[in-house]
Amino acid sequence: MSWFLPRVLAYVVMMLGGGLLGRIAGTPFHMSTSGMVVGAGMGVALAVLFDGLRGRRLLVWLRGSLQGPAPRDTGFWGELGYRVERAVRSREMVAVQEKARLAQFLSGIEASPNGVMLLNANDQIDWCNHLAAEHFGLDPVRDRSQHLTNLVRAPSFVAYLRARQFEQPVVFPSPGGRGTLSVLIRGYGDGLKLVLSQDITERERAETMRRDFVANVSHEMRTPLTVLSGFIETLVNLPLTEVERKRVLSLMGQQTARMQTLVSDLLTLAQLEGSPRPPSDRWVDVDKLMQHAEGDARTLSRERHQLVFESLAPAQLAGAEGELLSALTNLVTNAIRYTPDGGRVEVRWQPRADGSAEFIVKDSGIGIEKEHLPRLTERFYRVDGSRSRETGGTGLGLSIVKHVIQRHGGELDVQSEPGKGSEFRLIFPSLRVRVGQAAPVPVPQAVGAR
Incomplete structure (x- = not known):
């Protein structure tokens, strides 16, 4: 005062x-x-x-x-x-x-691995982060104050929002069909809602692959086990001649070998997925890889095919010897198995202009329809299941090839046309290629070559 x-x-x-x-x-x-x-x-x-x-x-x-x-x-x-x-x-x-x-809080929400959206009591958008906008196909600025169900019209989501029963999330295809969303809503304040969204496309795909993998392994194991069980029962209960007994034992041996091959390939895949990336300072001689693959190919072909192996330049590859040999022999084995007698199989190593290099395995076999090419490296995927079993394949060979080449930083390229054969390329990056040198270290036996 x-x-x-x-x-x-x-x-x-x-x-x-x-x-x-x-x-x-x-x-x-x-x-x-x-x-x-x-x-x-x-x-x-x-x-x-x-x-x-x-x-x-x-x-x-x-x-x-x-x-x-x-x-x-x-x-x-x-x-x-x-x-x-x-x-x-x-x-x-x-x-x-x-x-x-508020800006710090919103920036924290922007960094969230989930989509976050705030709705008012009338289900109009008050705010959303960019991930939620991407999930729902929205514009985070233009679509503010818009009614959410006018923009997202998936029937299951609209019913979920209107039912006001938010105990469990709702799963539905994302707008535009780009994947699958899991959305959970929580109420707060006076009729306000927090919408949490998560893209579960990869999770759903992985779960589907896991279920398919278990089902395929069970199926692949059940068939030879059923055959063995039947033959054992035959040997126990029926008097067989010596010729019949030898035939039954031979078939039992084939089924046993089939199961051993399957288990070996499964162990190889588990080893590839669980082990560290191959070293980049351990060099493998390409000529020796080619020699080993050629020996396996001639043993399998038994002079039924015209085999051509060619190395355009001495070189070394950095990586795991057993894995590299497995990838190459898997491709060569497949080429021989799916090429009719009298056909031609070419295996070539060649450097590329950008410093990278590649193995090319080309055959004149039956070829592959275009729609099958994207799925060739899936486990147990077969273009023709009956023919694959006849040739002794497990359906895991190309999966092993894909894992090996990815672990070495390269890529697998496949070109094929029905009736005109197939061409598989293992392309290695320049960092793992050393041209003009040869290593004296012998190459170990291949792992999981099927």
Whole structure:
């Protein structure tokens, strides 16, 4: 209240001063008393006018943007302006801090691995992060305040939102059919909703592959086991001639070998998936890989095919010897198995212009329909299941090849046409190729070559 007494004193001084001047001015006219009253009133009026002008200056500032300083007056209006300005600046500072906290909070939500969307009580979009916008096919700015079901019309999601039963998430195809979404809604506040979305496409694909893998392994194991069980029962219960007994034992041996091959390939895949990436400083001689693959090929072909092995330049590959040999022999074995007698199989190693290099395995066999090519490296996928079993394949060879080449940083390229044969290319990056040198280290036996 430091302004109160000076303010009262100023009014008193103005009133007394005005009264004194009025008395002096009215004395010559014998109106000293009236002049004193009029002078006192005028003094008070001047004080009020001056006070009003200062108050108006403060009011103009309050009606403006409040960006500049308040009028720097003394007394009541000065203190009032100062306190109002301090309160405004304090509120602005709090608003800036809250805005910074909100921006930090929203940036944290932006970094969330899940899509996050906020809905008001009318199911209109208040805000969403970019991942949620991507999941639902929205524009995070343009689509604000839009009703969500006008933009996302998947029947299961619309029914889920309207039912208000949010105990379990709902799963449905994402807009545009790009994958599968799992969406969970939680209520908060006064009818507000938090929408959490997650892209589970890869999880669903992995789960489907796991189920298919278990089903395929069970099927592949069941067939030879059923055959063995039947033959064992035959040997136990029926009197067989020596010729019949030898034939049954031979067939049992074939089925046993088939199961051993399958188990070996499964172990190879498990080893490839669970082991570290191959070293980049251990070099394998390409010529020795070719020699070993050629020996296996001629043993399998038994001179029924025309085999051509060619290395265009001595070179080394950085990586795991057994894995590289397995990939190459798997491709060569498949080429021989699916090429009719009298056909031609070519295996070539050649550097490429960009410093990379490739193994090319080309055959004149039956070829593959175009629609099957993207799925060739899936486990147990067969273009012709009956023919694959006749040739002794497990359906895992190309899966092993794919894992090996990916672990070595390369890629598998497949070109094929029915009736015109197939061409498989194992392309290795330049970092794993060293041309013009040969390593004296012998190549180990292949792992899982089928």
